[in-house]
Amino acid sequence: MNERTFFPFHGGVHPPEHKNLSSGAPIQRAPLPSRLVVPLLQSIGNRARLLVNVGDKVLKGQCIGVPDGAISVGAHAPTSGVVTAIGPATLAHPSGLTEIAVTIVPDGEDRWIERQAFDWRNANIRAVRDYLRDMGVVGLGGAIFPSHLKITDKGKVHTLIVNGAECEPYITCDDRLMREQAAGILTGAGIVRELMGAERVLIGIEDNKPEAAAAMREAIKTCGFHAEVGVVPTLYPSGAAKQLIKLLTGIEIASGTRSTDHGVQCFNVATLLSIWRAMEFGEPALARAVTLTGHVERPGNYEVLIGTPIDELLPLAGVKPGADGYIYGGPMMGFELPALSVGLSKAGNCVIVRGGDVLPQRPIELPCIRCGNCADACPVELQPMDLYWFARSKRFDKSEDWELFDCIECGACAYVCPSNIRLVDYFRYSKSEIWAEERQNRAAHHARQRHEFRQFREEREKREKAERLAARAAEKHQAAVSSADPADAERAAKIKAAMERAAAKQADAVVEAAAPVAAEAQAALDPEKAERIRAAMEKRAAEKAALEGMSPEEKAAKEAEKQAKIQAAMERAAAKKAEKAAAEAIPEPAPKAEAPALDPEKAERIRVAMQKREEEKARLAAMSPAERAALDAEKAARIAAVKEKAAAMKAAQNENKTE
Amino acid sequence: MKTSPFVAQPMPLQTVMLKVVTALVPGILLAVWAFGIGVLVQIALAVAVALATEAACLKLRGYPVKPFLLDGSAVVTACLLALSIPPLGPWWLAVLGTAVAIGLAKHMYGGLGQNTFNPAMIGFAVLIVSFPAQMSRWAAPLALAQPDLGALAQIAYIFTGHLPLAFDAVASATPLDAVRTGLLQHLTLADIFKAPLFGVAQQWIAAGYLVGGLYLWQQKVIRWRLPLAFLGGLGLTALVFWLVDSEHYASPLFHLFSGGAMLGAFFIITDPVTAPTTPLGQLIFAALAGLLAYLIRTLGGYPDGVAFAVLILNIVGPFIDQYTQPAVFGRKKKGAKA
Numbered sequence: 001m002n003e004r005t006f007f008p009f010h011g012g013v014h015p016p017e018h019k020n021l022s023s024g025a026p027i028q029r030a031p032l033p034s035r036l037v038v039p040l041l042q043s044i045g046n047r048a049r050l051l052v053n054v055g056d057k058v059l060k061g062q063c064i065g066v067p068d069g070a071i072s073v074g075a076h077a078p079t080s081g082v083v084t085a086i087g088p089a090t091l092a093h094p095s096g097l098t099e100i101a102v103t104i105v106p107d108g109e110d111r112w113i114e115r116q117a118f119d120w121r122n123a124n125i126r127a128v129r130d131y132l133r134d135m136g137v138v139g140l141g142g143a144i145f146p147s148h149l150k151i152t153d154k155g156k157v158h159t160l161i162v163n164g165a166e167c168e169p170y171i172t173c174d175d176r177l178m179r180e181q182a183a184g185i186l187t188g189a190g191i192v193r194e195l196m197g198a199e200r201v202l203i204g205i206e207d208n209k210p211e212a213a214a215a216m217r218e219a220i221k222t223c224g225f226h227a228e229v230g231v232v233p234t235l236y237p238s239g240a241a242k243q244l245i246k247l248l249t250g251i252e253i254a255s256g257t258r259s260t261d262h263g264v265q266c267f268n269v270a271t272l273l274s275i276w277r278a279m280e281f282g283e284p285a286l287a288r289a290v291t292l293t294g295h296v297e298r299p300g301n302y303e304v305l306i307g308t309p310i311d312e313l314l315p316l317a318g319v320k321p322g323a324d325g326y327i328y329g330g331p332m333m334g335f336e337l338p339a340l341s342v343g344l345s346k347a348g349n350c351v352i353v354r355g356g357d358v359l360p361q362r363p364i365e366l367p368c369i370r371c372g373n374c375a376d377a378c379p380v381e382l383q384p385m386d387l388y389w390f391a392r393s394k395r396f397d398k399s400e401d402w403e404l405f406d407c408i409e410c411g412a413c414a415y416v417c418p419s420n421i422r423l424v425d426y427f428r429y430s431k432s433e434i435w436a437e438e439r440q441n442r443a444a445h446h447a448r449q450r451h452e453f454r455q456f457r458e459e460r461e462k463r464e465k466a467e468r469l470a471a472r473a474a475e476k477h478q479a480a481v482s483s484a485d486p487a488d489a490e491r492a493a494k495i496k497a498a499m500e501r502a503a504a505k506q507a508d509a510v511v512e513a514a515a516p517v518a519a520e521a522q523a524a525l526d527p528e529k530a531e532r533i534r535a536a537m538e539k540r541a542a543e544k545a546a547l548e549g550m551s552p553e554e555k556a557a558k559e560a561e562k563q564a565k566i567q568a569a570m571e572r573a574a575a576k577k578a579e580k581a582a583a584e585a586i587p588e589p590a591p592k593a594e595a596p597a598l599d600p601e602k603a604e605r606i607r608v609a610m611q612k613r614e615e616e617k618a619r620l621a622a623m624s625p626a627e628r629a630a631l632d633a634e635k636a637a638r639i640a641a642v643k644e645k646a647a648a649m650k651a652a653q654n655e656n657k658t659e
Numbered sequence: 660m661k662t663s664p665f666v667a668q669p670m671p672l673q674t675v676m677l678k679v680v681t682a683l684v685p686g687i688l689l690a691v692w693a694f695g696i697g698v699l700v701q702i703a704l705a706v707a708v709a710l711a712t713e714a715a716c717l718k719l720r721g722y723p724v725k726p727f728l729l730d731g732s733a734v735v736t737a738c739l740l741a742l743s744i745p746p747l748g749p750w751w752l753a754v755l756g757t758a759v760a761i762g763l764a765k766h767m768y769g770g771l772g773q774n775t776f777n778p779a780m781i782g783f784a785v786l787i788v789s790f791p792a793q794m795s796r797w798a799a800p801l802a803l804a805q806p807d808l809g810a811l812a813q814i815a816y817i818f819t820g821h822l823p824l825a826f827d828a829v830a831s832a833t834p835l836d837a838v839r840t841g842l843l844q845h846l847t848l849a850d851i852f853k854a855p856l857f858g859v860a861q862q863w864i865a866a867g868y869l870v871g872g873l874y875l876w877q878q879k880v881i882r883w884r885l886p887l888a889f890l891g892g893l894g895l896t897a898l899v900f901w902l903v904d905s906e907h908y909a910s911p912l913f914h915l916f917s918g919g920a921m922l923g924a925f926f927i928i929t930d931p932v933t934a935p936t937t938p939l940g941q942l943i944f945a946a947l948a949g950l951l952a953y954l955i956r957t958l959g960g961y962p963d964g965v966a967f968a969v970l971i972l973n974i975v976g977p978f979i980d981q982y983t984q985p986a987v988f989g990r991k992k993k994g995a996k997a
Contacts, residue, residue, distance in 0.1 A: 010988065015666050094662065169666065242989070254989030331665040352665075359665040364726050366672050367772035371931040372882070380988040385936060386980070403987045411664030418672045419772075425662050 004202075004230045007250035009243045011377045012235040013412045015169050015332070017208060022293045023172040025300035027180060030290075030316060032106045036078050036307035037089050037343030038064065039101040043138040043146045045071025052102060056083045059113045061284050063134070064102050073136045073146050076284040078305035081106040092310075092328055092345040096338030104307070115282035120191060125153055128195060135278040136285045136346075141174075141239070141268035142329060144347045147275060150267070152260050154197035161248060161266040162189050162203040164212060165232060165239035168330025171350040173289035174269050176301045178205070178212035181273060182219035188272030190225050191279055196265060201227035204244045208234040236332060237410040241266040243379050255380070255406035270349075290348055292317035294327070295355035304344050310351060311340035317353075325354035332411040366419035374413035374423060380406050384413040384423050391426040396437070399430045407431075478647065500636075504541065532617065542635055568609035575606060676731030678880050682871030683738055683926065689867040690742065693860035696810040697746035700817055701753050702738055708757040709737035716766035732771050736760055739779035739926055743919060743966070744786070745797045750818050752793055756782035776973045777933045780966040787961060795962050797833050834861060835918045836962040838909050847906045865921040872925025884941040885934060886924040890915055892949020893924075900957065908957070918956060919965035923948075927965065933973045940976075940983035948972045 041047035048065025052058060058077035065075035081104045088098035120128050132148035139145040141163060162185070166174040178185060189201055205213045213229050220227045232238050232247045242253045244266060251262045259265060267275075270289060277283040286306060290313070293299035297318030304313060310326065326337045328348055337351075352359065374384035382403060390399040407427050414423040690698045713733040717724045740756050760782030768774040787794045815821065838848065875881045897911040914920060919927070928934060928945050935944045948968045955964025 013668070015668065246988075252989040252991065254987075257989070327665055329663075331663070333663045334665070335663060336665075354665070362665075362667050363671070364723075366726065366730055367770060369672070369732070369772045369932050370934075370936055371675070372936045375936060376882075381985060382987060383936060383984065402984070403990070406987050406990075409663075415664050415666060416668050416670075418670055418675050420667060420671065422662065424664065428662075 004228060004248070006230060006232050006247045008233070008235075009238075009246045009379050010381045011375075011379045011412060012237065012243075013377050013415050014235055015415060017234070018170045018293070019172050019175070019208065021170070021172075022291050022299035022301055023175055023209075025172075025176075025298075027173070027176045027289050027301045027303050030302040030304045030308065030313060032079060032108060032110065033305070033308045033312040034105070035084070035309065036081075036104045036106065036305060037101045037309060037341070038075060038078065038104060038307035039089065039091060039099050039343065039345065040065045040075050041091070041099045042075050042136055042306070042346055043071070043073045043144045045069065045073075045146065047100065048072060048075040050086065050100070050102070052083050052086070054083055054086055057081075057107075058083060058104060059111050061113045061115065061286060063284075067133050071146060071149065072133070073138055073148075074134045074284065075102070076136055076286055077102075077104055078286040078307055079104070079106045080109050080111040090339045090342050092337065092342040092348055094335035094338070101307075101343065117282055118279050120195065120279050125151065125195065132275065132278060135283075137271070137274050137278055138285065138346050139268055140270035140274065140285075140288055140346060140349070142333070142347050142349055144345070147267070147271055150265060151192065152196050152265065154195075156260050156263065157196045157265045158199045158263040159249060159265075160189060160193050160196065160198040160201045161241075161245055161264060162201060162227075162269060162272060163239060163241065163244055163266050164203055164205040164209070164216070164269045165244055166209070167206060167234070167236045167239035168332050168334075168350075169236075170293050170352050171291050171330050172293075173291045173301050173349050175209045175212050177269055177273060177289055178209070179215045182212075182215040183223070184276050185269045185272050186216070186219050186223040186227065187280070188274075188276035189227065189267070190223060191275060192265075192267060192272065193225060198265070201225065202248045203227060203229045204232055204238070204248050205229060206234045206238055207231050236412060237379055237408070240379065240408055240410060242408075255403070285346065288344070288346055288348070290344065291350040292353075293350065294352035295320050295323050295358040296353050304348075306346060307343035309341050309343055310337060313344065313351065314340070314353070319353050320355060323353045323355040325359075327352040327354060327359065331359055332415065333409065362420050362422070365421050368417075368419055368421055371418060373416040373418065377412040377416045379410060379412060380408060382407055384427075387430070388421060388423055388426050391430045394433070396430055396434050400434065404430055404434075535617070542632065565609070568606060571602065571606050572610060672730045672732075675880055676735050678875060678878050679735050679926065680731070680738060682875045682880075683742070683868075685870045686742070686864055686867035686922070687738075689860075689864045690746070693864060694746035695813050697813040697817055698742070700814055701744050701746060701748070702741040704750060704753040705737035705741035705744075705757045706734055708754050709733040709761050712758050712761040713766075716762060716770070720766065720770070722770070727771070730771065733761055733765075736765070736779045736782075739922070740782045742922060743779070743783045745794065747813060747816055748793055748796070749820055752786055752790065756786045759785045772932055774932055775976075776970055777927060777930050780927060780969050780973075783966045784970060787966070791961075795833075795836060833918065833962055834913075835956055838913075839957060839962065842907055842957065845907070848909060861918070862916040865916040868921035868925055872921065875925060875929075881925065881929040882941075884938060885929045885945045888942045888945035889924045889928045889949040889952075890920070892946035893920055893953050894949070896950045896953040900953075914953060914956075918963035920952070923952065923965035923969065927969055933969075933976060935976050935980040935983065937980055937983040937985055939985070940979040943983065944972050944976060944979050 039047075040050060046068040049068045050065055052064045058064060058081060060077060060080045062077045063074050064077050064083075067074050083102055084105050085103040087100065087103075089101035089103070091097055091099045118128075118131050120131075123131070129148040129151055132151070133146060137147040139147060139150075164174055164178050164185075166172070189203075192198075193201055203216050205216065207213075213231050216229050220229070230248045232244070237243055238247055241259065245259055245262075245264050246252050249264060251259075251264060253259045253262060253264075274285045274288075278285065287303050288306065289301055290304045291299075291301050292313065296314075297320060298316075300317060302313070302316060310328075314326075326340060327334045327350075328337045329335065329350055331352060334350070334352070336354075368385055368388055370385050372385065374388075375382070378384055380403075386402055387399055387404055387407070390396065390402065390404075396404075404427060407424075409424050409427065411424050414421065414425075417423060687698065687702065710728065710733055714724050714728055717727050737757050737760075740760055741753055744752050744756065760778040764776055764778035764781035765771070765774050768776075841848070872881070872886055876883060876886070894911040894915055897909070897914040900908040901910050909917075928948055935941050948965075948971075951968035951971060952964040955961060955967050957964075959967075961967065
């Protein structure tokens with residue numbers, strides 16, 4: 001059971017470990033600080049929703065913020081005390097941004113809320129997830145990913161990987177946890193194993209932690225399920241989840257895909273410990289193990305309450321004079337703390353004091369000579385020198401082609417660079433530029449949509465106003481007609497009929513005049529086209545006539561229809577143009593023009609409109625002159641009927657009014 | 660600086676360049692043994708001119724002079740060029756060649772890391788195209804010649820062009836040159852190799868470069884792909900010709916240890932700036948360079964083909980890179996992407 005075969009990943013580096021500074025120091029409980037600054041944002045995702053007010057008394061473990069949405073976890077009071085302030089506080093984050101945090105002044109009693117074990121064996125998986133979410137359990141390896149989201153349904157995962165690699169230099173807290181609380185870690189692993197129905201449990205530990213591996217092996221004997229310790233070579237970044245999975249199982253998980261798709265899930269040792277504490281004792285995640293090391297008198301490991309200000313933590317280790325920076329996390333992926341007043345977050349596995357010969361500033365950046373050391377070191381098998389080149393020349397499209405977003409920012413490339421180029425910075429810059437561009441594109445699209453809608457609305461309002469005015473005018477006219485004597489009405493009707501006749505005649509004349517002109521203008525105009533034009537003109541004339549007799553509602557409807565038709569025609573023209581262009585570009589069979597250029601909805605609309613028109617045309621073309629005349633007569637009759645109806649309605653209205 | 664990583668491995672650029680120069684030492688010592696002090700004079704000249712040109716260019720371009728001058732890249736370029744020049748060539752060869760290499764081939768392209776072509780080889784190419792007579796007049800290996808030409812006499816000759824009366828000919832054809840000329844004249848190799856002391860000195864020097872190259876490989880300054888593929892390309896091509904007609908074409912071993920083959924394999928083609936960076940690309944690049952070097956040195960008009968082969972392949976380096984991108988972690992099943 002000792003030596004498993006492992007599957008090395010490409011690249012990797014082995015920086016000086018400096019772990020022996022603190023690996024011998026057992027984890028001690030840090031004393032209660034004078035205040036705790038607990039941020040409501042404790043995981044990736046949403047911050048918790050505040051539950052307390054200034055002045056509230058809180059107990060240890062009391063929920064002070066409830067999860068907000070799926071990607072969010074609860075926040076808890078790490079000790080009993082009084083809430084003295086709620087407001088923005090600097091985050092333990094490279095940005096130095098502020099976030100809402102709850103400041104609690106401990107009362108020194110450390111009094112717990114009532115705690116209750118959770119019966120996870122008999123609870124359904126959703127309830128388990130909700131429970132872990134409420135208990136604020138997140139990945140303590142540094143990613144602070146909510147753990148409840150990693151508990152999959154039974155049967156999806158066959159292998160549970162326990163991450164005890166701890167590959168970053170200086171950090172020893174996981175090492176100490178494994179040495180001191182191996183049984184608890186394994187119990188946690190057992191819980192997760194059972195919840196997910198995993199068949200095997202592999203514990204990955206780097207070979208520079210033989211004591212931890214021995215302790216875990218010892219604990220396996222009594223843990224009640226089968227587990228194996230896989231000792232992997234000390235090679236950064238073996239503790240990155242995907243690299244560890246590769247090492248232990250040989251499975252490579254591409255960026256953007258999930259390990260669970262391959263039946264593997266990975267949990268950090270400290271996370272498993274906090275899952276166990278939450279399940280068995282009803283304890284929320286209130287504290288974590290932290291390594292204090294670097295340029296200090298007494299490097300060591302401490303169990304520290306979340307929210308403990310770093311400046312109250314450092315005296316435990318005794319900062320040596322000449323400190324010139326404080327690194328939060330490991331030296332490969334951590335960041336320099338923006339302020340020492342920040343409260344410890346759940347990601348804070350280590351604080352390294354810079355100074356003396358501990359992590360000296362890097363010398364001046366020299367040109368890249370494309371030596372390729374970075375490509376040799378990259379655990380994701382990227383070509384960092386090319387990505388660097390693209391970043392310098394702002395060819396972000398190329399960066400994406402070269403899989404920039406697969407970069408895990410482990411820093412191995414920058415570590416080996418002989419020219420001291422801070423490659424990871426360039427990659428972060430490229431990523432943020434690409435993100436910014438995407439945001440901008442989205443914003444521009446949004447603005448365009450809004451602008452188009454505004455134009456549409458203004459147009460519509462104008463039209464509606466005109467229609468309202470027209471309607472009012474028509475009302476007046478109708479009123480005048482209906483109030484006049486029958487003879488007058490008859491005369492008016494006659495006049496109207498005459499006018500209509502004249503209009504029809506005129507329309508015919510226009511058609512006759514237009515046809516030769518068109519024929520002259522376009523010698524190639526075939527009879528079919530002429531016929532079509534004539535038909536269209538006739539239709540238009542008829543429409544005009546019909547319009548005159550219509551009520552405002554009908555008019556509006558007609559108008560809308562016309563608009564739609566115009567639009568359809570325009571679209572059709574555009575499509576035709578595109579088709580023509582396409583046909584010109586590719587002499588081969590012309591592709592369906594509207595398909596690629598337009599979105600499917602539009603294309604569908606166009607198709608429908610075209611079909612309708614086609615049908616109408618066919619119908620018209622199929623008619624004999626007599627039929628057409630009949631149609632006209634029918635139309636005229638319909639118009640007359642409508643008019644009568646309208647007049648009757650008006651009259652009735654007027655009667656009502658007068659009464 | 661507030662971003663990770665906060666640690667850096669202790670192998671800065673200067674160390675890389677220093678190791679390259681160190682690796683040249685065995686070859687240089689053997690060259691001095693074979694050709695005399697003239698080799699060192701050429702190197703000193705070239706280094707001095709290189710540093711001066713580099714400093715001037717940096718100043719003109721508004722770069723901080725000191726850190727860039729100290730990176731050592733100019734020294735490496737100068738050494739490589741000086742070792743390609745006839746040890747008793749006139750002084751202005753080294754001066755002109757180095758000035759061209761640093762000024763034109765390096766800084767006009769944007770300085771260290773930006774040059775498309777290997778600077779030392781550009782310098783060499785300019786010299787051999789412009790001054791073929793002076794560039795191909797290699798002295799007969801002095802260590803093996805009788806009588807010996809004194810150190811002072813050598814220096815005097817380099818700077819003045821005058822020889823003591825006792826010597827009227829310091830020029831001799833290099834083995835490669837002799838074989839190529841022999842080929843043109845349809846002489847057999849057996850006839851050519853009748854000349855005494857033929858080529859031994861150059862083979863020793865080549866062995867010196869080989870030792871230096873292995874040191875660089877051991878120190879992880881260079882990887883195995885470029886040198887091996889280059890020597891493989893050259894050797895295999897030579898093997899084919901030799902197997903077809905061993906009377907006229909020299910053996911692969913002769914080709915590997917002649918002219919600039921070893922220097923090229925470990926010090927020239929391994930220049931990371933101008934070579935492709937992908938593993939497959941490096942193999943293609945170097946193998947083609949080896950093939951081309953053989954063709955030029957055997958069938959072309961110049962005594963050696965390494966420089967031209969490298970320069971020609973430099974042109975396609977970025978192109979090769981583009982199409983040999985290796986698959987990324989977890990994406991291997993899709994195959995290499997274009």
